[in-house]
Amino acid sequence: MSDVALAWRQYRLERRLFWRNPSAAFFGFVFPLLLLGLLGAIFASSQSDLDRVVPYVAATSIMATTFSALAMSMTVLREQGVLKRMRGTPLPSGGYLVALGASAVTNAVLQVAVVVVAGKLVFGVGWPVDWLELVVFTAAGVACLASLGVAMAHAIPNVDAAPAFSNAVFLPVVAISGIVYGGDAGSNGVLSDLARALPLVHLADGLHGAMVTGSSLADNAGGLAVIVLWLVFGAILAVRGFSWEQKRS
């Protein structure tokens, strides 16, 4: 059996498992939709605000389904010894990790699709104006935040600490990125500098360009560069710190 066929089997298993695990399904699907409903209700009076809210929720969804979900699931799989068990089977290690990552990517893509459709049908945002830009930013954002999520898992010492660790990053980043992206923090403050050093606000800006304004890839090249830099950083940390076994602490 080829490596691809084995990885595909594992991917299908991961998809089945995703829907059976309540906490995974919550962070993957319910949380972003909750955020969309909440922010949509708050900004319902202004279409231009809604036009900004929807891409921001799409970016946050990508972070929840890749960064948070992988930080938690990789920690659980490692600490429970599932990674070690899988490593003893004929499934190639690389194929296994690809299947895990691909499952997270599937959730991210489904989420972006749901947010785009909800934006059109519920919140009056038009269909995306630049599909290529949407694909490029979604792909870069998914790869970046997935690699950072795996890297994050290396820093989490045990299963009990996993939600605290991942939320300690996720919630502040979502908050400051939202404020800066929304234009409420001025352009020169420390908060603004911090948010603009992180990938999420650039992902939201890129999606906003793709979904609403049509500002081109070239216009958002700077932001894309920040995302790619974080992708490289995350990928290096994800690979270097990787362990198939429980932490001995």
Add this chain to the structure above:
Amino acid sequence: MSTPPDAIVVRDLRKSYGDHEAVRGIDFAVARGEVFGLLGPNGAGKTTTVEVLEGYRERDGGDVAVLGHDPASRPRALRERVGIVLQSSGMYRFLSVREALAHWASLYPHPRGVDEVVALCGLQDKADARIRTLSGGQARRLDLALALVGDPELIFLDEPTTGFDPAARRLAWEAVRELRGLGKTVLLTTHYLDEAQQLCDRVAIVKDGRILATGPPAELGVGAATRAQVRWRDADGRPQEREVEDPTALVHELTAAALARGGTVAELTVTRPSLEDVYLQLTAEAPAERDEQAVARV
């Protein structure tokens, strides 16, 4: 005609964790179709040795061959022929037993039937239950089932029955005997003397990262050491001691006699020697015996 090569060959294996030398030069070979046991206390280096052979740890020194492969490079051709039961390992808790076994089977080129393995491991009643609902013993039997479903030639069992109740232990022993009956090679670790005696064709007694002795359990004194010592004071108050294979009859005799005369059996105890006692015996006696033999040969 050449005999088939050994399933496992280990020569001068060494492995350290930092300053701690877990394995300090171990040699043994396991023939095909043999059930071989590494017997020793916790921390003896059994698990480290097995995990080197399974491809989880890189050795610091020595030569190792598993079914003709070097396990350090973890070739897929080897992983397809080996089944592993780790000392502890997690599982996808939201799958059912049957789903898990079907998935595992699909990863191997020539798997056994799922139902057959379910029955072999005594999981019929739990086949459709979610894994998260299994008891500790059932989860351990699932570990065995997952290791067997790929129909491996060689099975590693790292303390397969630790924490089992007697009935579950007997079931696991049956499964191992069945594997031997199928011509499989089994390498198991245990710190139970009776388990080594019941299951293993040969054992290596491991302590402090070294092998003290290798051979059939009975020849190593493991068999004798599992005999029960019965001690009591007789009707005249004199201390008595006897070593028996099964103390049931003797204890019955003693208590029946005591009851018949309307008395008690004073200070009655039934003990089995611990692994430590066997080590003390082995480490104390083995060199002396060897000296005698050396003298005799001269």
